[in-house]
Amino acid sequence: MKKYFAVLYLGVFIVASLSIWKGGEALRNQQIETLRIDSFEQLNQLASILESAIAKYQHMPTLLASNDRVKKALRDGLASDINQLNRELEQINRITEASDSYIINTDGLTIAASNYREEASFVGGNFAFRPYFKDAIQGKPGRYYALGTTSNRRGYYFSYPVYDGNSIIGITVVKVDLTQFEKRFANQNYEFLLLDPDNIVFSSSRPSWLYRVLGELSHVELQRIADSQRYYGQSIEKLAIVYQKPFDEKSQIVDVLENTMTNGTEVLERLSFLRMSRPIRLLDFQISILAPLNTINEEISLWRAIFAGGVTITALLFGLAMLRTRMLRERSDANEMTRHNQAYIREVIQNTQAGLVTLDESYKIESFNPAVEKLVGQPLAPLVGQPLSRLFQLDKQDASALDSHMDFLEAANDLGIKVLTREGHLCYSEQALVAVEMTLCEMQLPNRLSYLVTFHDMTERKRYEQEITQARIELEQRVRERTFELEGANVRLRDEIEEHKGTQRELIQTAKLAVLGQLSAGLNHELNQPLTAIRAFAGNGLTFLDRGQYEQAHTNLQHISQLGQHMGDIIARFKVFARKGDVQQGPIAVQTAIMGALKIMSPRYKEVAIELVVTEDQGFIVNGDMVFLEQVLVNLLANAADAIQDAPDRQRRVLIEQIATEDQVNISIKDSGNGLSDDAIRHLFEPFFTSKSSGLGLGLGLSISLRIVEAMGGQISAQNRPEGGAEFCVRLPRFNHPTSQSPAKKSNKEI
Incomplete structure (x- = not known):
C-alpha cells in the first residue's frame, strides 16, 4: 500500500510539473507572439523613418x-x-x-x-x-x-x-x-541594429554593440575591411550571442551576454531578445529590432511559481488530511497493540525460567513470578512488603549491601549505569541454600520509581566451575611434567645438531682432500718442472761465477727466485683450498674465484689435454665465501673433466661463462661430454649418488656443492646442452647494483 501511494504521489508530482512547464511555455509563446506583432509594426515604422530621412x-x-x-x-x-x-x-x-x-x-x-x-x-x-x-x-x-x-x-x-x-x-x-537617429530612438522599449552588408553593426541604440559582427567573417574579409579604412582602426569583434533559436519565419529568440553596471559594479548579464529584421534597399543595409524578453520571462517565472505554490499548498493540505487519517488509524492500532503487549508481557513473566521480583523505591518486595517460588520450593506470599534481604543474601566475598537506597546508588555509580549484578543465594527456604546470580535494574515508571530483580540459578554453573578448577590443576601438573620431558629432549636435540654440524664440516673437508688427492699427480708435474729449471739455472750460475760472468749469474738467480715464488703460489693455493672453516658471507669478485679454481685444476686439464675457455672479466661482485665458492667450482670442473674423459670421441673442451641480471650473477660451466641421463638429472644432488665408473667417486661432491651454494643464498642447477654435453649453472646474489653499466663484449681466452 505504501508503495502504491508513493507511486501515486510521484505520478501526480510529474503531471503537475509538466502541466506547469507546458502551461508556462504556452503562455510565454502567446505573449511573445503579441510582442512580435507590435515589434514588427515598430520595425516598419523605424525603417521608413530612417530610409526617408536619409533619402x-x-x-x-x-x-x-x-x-x-x-x-x-x-x-x-x-x-x-x-x-x-x-x-x-x-x-x-x-x-x-x-x-x-x-x-x-x-x-x-x-x-x-x-x-x-x-x-x-x-x-x-x-x-x-x-x-x-x-x-x-x-x-x-x-x-x-x-x-x-x-x-x-x-x-x-x-x-x-x-x-x-x-x-x-x-x-x-x-x-x-547617423548619430542623430540613434539619439532619436535611444529611449524606446526596444534595441535596434543597423547592419552593413558584412553584418557589422554600423549603428545601434547600444553603443557597446557598435562594430560587432553577427556571424562569422573570414580572415580575407577582415583584411578587406581593414584595407578599406572603413572603420579606421576599430577592432571588429563578434557579438556575444550565446543562444539563438527561430521563433517563426520572420523572428528569432536570441540571448546576448552584456556587461552592465549594478551598484557601481560591472556584472556580466544574460539578456534575452526577440529579433526581427528587414532590409533598407536605399542603403543596402539591414535594420533589426531586438525586443527584450526579460519582462515576459519574469512574468512566466512568477506565474509558474504561483501555480506551483498553489499545487504545493493543495498537496500539503491533502497530505495533512491523509496524515491525520493515518495518525488516527495508528493510534487505534497502538491501543490495540498495547493491550496485546500487556497480555504478552504477563505471559512472558509468568512462563519465564528466570525468577523475577519487583521492588518499590524502598527495596521492599511488591510482586514475584512463579519461577522464584520454584527456585525456593515454597510460596512467597508472606514476603510481600518485606525487604529484599529476607529473600536474598550476598556471598561472603562480596562486601556490598543492598539494604538501603543509598547503597544501591553508590553501587550503581561505581558501575556507571543503573544496573547492578551480584552473586549470592536465596535464604528463605529451610532446605539447602540455592546459589543464584542477582541482577537489579532501575525502572522509570510514569508515576513512581521501581526496581526489577532477576534471579538466575547458578547451581549447575558452580558445579562446572569446581570441575573446571580441578581440571585446570590437573592440567597444570601434566604441563609441568611434559615441560620437563621436552627440556630434556631439547638438550639431546641440540647435542645431536652440534654433532651433525661437525660431521658435515668433516664431510666437506673430506671432499676437499679427495679432490686434492685426485690432483696430486698434476701437482707433482707442476712442481717438478720448476725444480728441474731451478737445478739447471743453479748449475749454469755456478759456471758463470767461476768464469767471472757475474751479470749472467745474476740473471740466473732472478729466474731461480721467480720459479721459487711460482712454486710457493701453487702450494699456497692448495693450502688455502684445504683449510677448514664455515661459510663467511662477504663481497667477492667472481673472476678471482674462477682464477683460483683454475690454478688448482690447470695441472689436471693440461695432463689430459682438455681445452679450458674462460670469458673476459666482467667485474661482477657477489655475496659469498671465496674459498667455498672455489671448492664448488673445483668440484664442477673436476666433474666436467671426468665427463669428457668418458667420451673420448668428442671434442675435449670446457667453457666458463659469466652472465649477470639485476639481482644475480650466473656462472655457467659447459662441457663437451656425453651429457646427463634422465635418472642422473633427477638424483644428481642426492648424497652418495654418482654416475661415474665404480671406484671413481663417493657421490658427495654435488651434494656438498648444493649445500655450500644454498648457504650463500644461491641456487645450483644442471641441464643438457642442445649441442651435446652438460651445463652446470651457479646463481649467486649480487653484492651491489651499478646504476649504469655498458654491456662488456665477450672474448674467449684459452687457459
Whole structure:
C-alpha cells in the first residue's frame, strides 16, 4: 500500500510539473507572439523613418554640383570664391540639417567644407582613397558608409561629379551623420541594429554593440575591411550571442551576454531578445529590432511559481488530511497493540525460567513470578512488603549491601549505569541454600520509581566451575611434567645438531682432500718442472761465477727466485683450498674465484689435454665465501673433466661463462661430454649418488656443492646442452647494483 501511494504521489508530482512547464511555455509563446506583432509594426515604422530621412540627402550632391559658385571655385581656385563657398555650404547644412558638405578637386583634396570653422575641418584633407571619390571621378554617383577619419563620426556619404562642359573638375560630397537617429530612438522599449552588408553593426541604440559582427567573417574579409579604412582602426569583434533559436519565419529568440553596471559594479548579464529584421534597399543595409524578453520571462517565472505554490499548498493540505487519517488509524492500532503487549508481557513473566521480583523505591518486595517460588520450593506470599534481604543474601566475598537506597546508588555509580549484578543465594527456604546470580535494574515508571530483580540459578554453573578448577590443576601438573620431558629432549636435540654440524664440516673437508688427492699427480708435474729449471739455472750460475760472468749469474738467480715464488703460489693455493672453516658471507669478485679454481685444476686439464675457455672479466661482485665458492667450482670442473674423459670421441673442451641480471650473477660451466641421463638429472644432488665408473667417486661432491651454494643464498642447477654435453649453472646474489653499466663484449681466452 505504501508503495502504491508513493507511486501515486510521484505520478501526480510529474503531471503537475509538466502541466506547469507546458502551461508556462504556452503562455510565454502567446505573449511573445503579441510582442512580435507590435515589434514588427515598430520595425516598419523605424525603417521608413530612417530610409526617408536619409533619402532626402541623396540629391544634395547633384544640386551642389550644378551650383555656379562651386564650379567657379573649382575652376579658378580664388580664395575669395572659396571663402564665399564655405559660408554657403555652412548655411546649406543649417537649413538641411545635413552633417557635412564639402567640395573635393580632382586630386582628392578638399578645397571647401561646411565645417571650415571647426578644428576637425575637412578643408585640406585628401579623400582620394574613399570609394565614393573613385566612383564620382569616373562620372558615377557615389555612395559609401564609413567611420570618418577626420571627425571620427559614423556617416553615410553621397557624392556626385562636378562638370565643366564635358570635363569633370571636382566632386561634391554630402555626409549624413547617423548619430542623430540613434539619439532619436535611444529611449524606446526596444534595441535596434543597423547592419552593413558584412553584418557589422554600423549603428545601434547600444553603443557597446557598435562594430560587432553577427556571424562569422573570414580572415580575407577582415583584411578587406581593414584595407578599406572603413572603420579606421576599430577592432571588429563578434557579438556575444550565446543562444539563438527561430521563433517563426520572420523572428528569432536570441540571448546576448552584456556587461552592465549594478551598484557601481560591472556584472556580466544574460539578456534575452526577440529579433526581427528587414532590409533598407536605399542603403543596402539591414535594420533589426531586438525586443527584450526579460519582462515576459519574469512574468512566466512568477506565474509558474504561483501555480506551483498553489499545487504545493493543495498537496500539503491533502497530505495533512491523509496524515491525520493515518495518525488516527495508528493510534487505534497502538491501543490495540498495547493491550496485546500487556497480555504478552504477563505471559512472558509468568512462563519465564528466570525468577523475577519487583521492588518499590524502598527495596521492599511488591510482586514475584512463579519461577522464584520454584527456585525456593515454597510460596512467597508472606514476603510481600518485606525487604529484599529476607529473600536474598550476598556471598561472603562480596562486601556490598543492598539494604538501603543509598547503597544501591553508590553501587550503581561505581558501575556507571543503573544496573547492578551480584552473586549470592536465596535464604528463605529451610532446605539447602540455592546459589543464584542477582541482577537489579532501575525502572522509570510514569508515576513512581521501581526496581526489577532477576534471579538466575547458578547451581549447575558452580558445579562446572569446581570441575573446571580441578581440571585446570590437573592440567597444570601434566604441563609441568611434559615441560620437563621436552627440556630434556631439547638438550639431546641440540647435542645431536652440534654433532651433525661437525660431521658435515668433516664431510666437506673430506671432499676437499679427495679432490686434492685426485690432483696430486698434476701437482707433482707442476712442481717438478720448476725444480728441474731451478737445478739447471743453479748449475749454469755456478759456471758463470767461476768464469767471472757475474751479470749472467745474476740473471740466473732472478729466474731461480721467480720459479721459487711460482712454486710457493701453487702450494699456497692448495693450502688455502684445504683449510677448514664455515661459510663467511662477504663481497667477492667472481673472476678471482674462477682464477683460483683454475690454478688448482690447470695441472689436471693440461695432463689430459682438455681445452679450458674462460670469458673476459666482467667485474661482477657477489655475496659469498671465496674459498667455498672455489671448492664448488673445483668440484664442477673436476666433474666436467671426468665427463669428457668418458667420451673420448668428442671434442675435449670446457667453457666458463659469466652472465649477470639485476639481482644475480650466473656462472655457467659447459662441457663437451656425453651429457646427463634422465635418472642422473633427477638424483644428481642426492648424497652418495654418482654416475661415474665404480671406484671413481663417493657421490658427495654435488651434494656438498648444493649445500655450500644454498648457504650463500644461491641456487645450483644442471641441464643438457642442445649441442651435446652438460651445463652446470651457479646463481649467486649480487653484492651491489651499478646504476649504469655498458654491456662488456665477450672474448674467449684459452687457459
